[in-house]
Amino acid sequence: MKNIKNYSLQVLIGLLMIGIASCKRNDGYNTGPISNDGTKPGVVTNIKVDNFNGGANITYDLPNSDNILYVLAKYHINDKASRETKSSYYKDTVVVNGFKASQDYDVTLYTVSRANVMSDPITVKVHPETPVYQLVRPSVAITPDFGGVNVKALNPLRKEIGIIVVAYDDVTKTLEVQDQHFTKTDTIDYSLRGYNTDARDFGVYVTDQWGNISDTLKANLNPLFEEMLDKSKFFNFPLPTDAPLYSGGGWIVRNLWDGNTGEPGWHTDGSTPPFTCTFGVGPTYKLSRFVMWERSGTWSYGHGNPRDFSIWGSNANSPADARLPLQAPVGAVVGDWINMANYHFPDPPSGFPPTAITPADIDFVTKGVNFNVPFNAPSVKFIRVSVARTWSGGDFAHILEFSFYGKPE
Incomplete structure (x- = not known):
């Protein structure tokens, strides 16, 4: 019985060693040829060229061989730089691009076997369209x-x-x-x-x-010449069609120019868009641009942060109230107010959707985003911010701070 147990243990150890050997780390890279067939592969045939701006698609027929791994294209894109492009044996096209000009270039094609053996070269001319x-x-x-x-x-x-x-x-x-x-x-x-x-x-x-x-x-x-508008001269100018304010936490219009890019800011309560607020900037200015800070952190690209909004202006001494439309072309006039510009807050710089933002996206929002005011926009001394759509599409909007720039008149 003892001998049987020892034999079983030896078998178990042997199986474990085989398992360990079979589980060697594989990073997905081959350290050598994946075939022992050193035969030189045949060349591609039936070559056709389809030029496009700055490059060309080269199609071909592969040799009738199971030993082909890829097709290699070698070419110069200008007087100094050269490139290599590969296309697997599953495809019949190799793309060559990056050419400096619309002129003739030589592209040399090789088929490469699974043993890393290259075929004889085949040279084809391409003539890219204007880069x-x-x-x-x-x-x-x-x-x-x-x-x-x-x-x-x-x-x-x-x-x-x-x-x-x-x-x-x-x-x-x-x-x-x-x-x-x-x-x-x-x-x-x-x-x-x-x-x-x-x-x-x-x-x-x-x-x-x-x-x-x-x-x-x-x-x-x-x-x-431009200067940042003096925020100490800004003042609240509430109008009846402005959106109702959120009742908790001190989220009021004056926070938009208090110099604090953190919370609280301006926050509306449940209503229908556009969500609007109105304020004066003091003297008349020809605006050049502004920086807007939305709520950042976990609020970035969500909640009540503006996604699409407009800036309306007036140079009247005491502009009358007017219900602004949800959308209007730049230059549209409603009462004493003119639509100076329509804006879309930039999408996440990472390219990810708003629901999957990265730390870099949050940092982008936190630093504030610059928006240009059209050069032909009229001079104003009153501003209405009109939010047509937020990132959540909800019934409220919020903004933390504005800094406006321009030339006094």
Whole structure:
């Protein structure tokens, strides 16, 4: 009986050792060839090229072999940089892109076996259409703006591009990069601020994800004067159609300019949108922009934080009440009030939905978000904030703080 027990124990230990050996860590990487077949694979055939902006789709027929792992494309995208693109044997197309210009380029194709053996090379010519960064460049415009410059451009294909702004640096005595704005949007319209009104050389060029850059649009510009409006001159100006206030916790209109970007702020009670409040800013101002702070932390992109809202203004000495519409085009006039701009609070920068935000999204909200006021908007001394839709879609809205900028008149 003792011998049987010892034999059983030895078998058990042996099985455990086999199990441990079979459970070696595998990080998903092969340390060597996955085939011992060293035969040189055949080449791709029936090659066709479909050019697009900055690149091309190359389709082909694979050799009749079970030993093919992928197709490799090698090519130069400009005078210096080269690229390699792979396409698995499950596909019949390899995409080559990042080319600097619309011209002929050689692309060399190889089939690669499971033993990492390459076929003979096959060279095909591609002729990409105009790269996106070059398509965008003619539409670029740079003009003076309050505290800096405004940059506009069109990106109709909605491809990833970068708008790079440079400015003369008094220390280095050359143009230095001031801002890098990467986007896929079709319409680019943003301002770079932080400059005095002295004339300065500015420039803008367009780049793409492969490091291609356009020529630089240069201009000598005088940024326009702006200052932050003096919040000590703001005053509440309640109107009958303003939204009712939340009754608890001191959430009142005056909190919107108390200098505190934390709670409490302005908070409405149950009502139907638009959720509106009204206040005066003192003297008449031509507004240039404003910064808005929404509730952050767990409230970010939720609850009563504005998602779509408008700023209405009036330069009347005592503007009369008027029920604002839920939506109206910019420039619409309702009584003494004009719609100065419609806004959408930026979606989470992470790209995740509002219900799955990241710490970076929360930080973005906490720092406050800048919004431009259209340059042709009229001068005003009264403001109405009108929230059409919150992130929760509920029956109330809240905002913590505003800082407005502009030029006194």
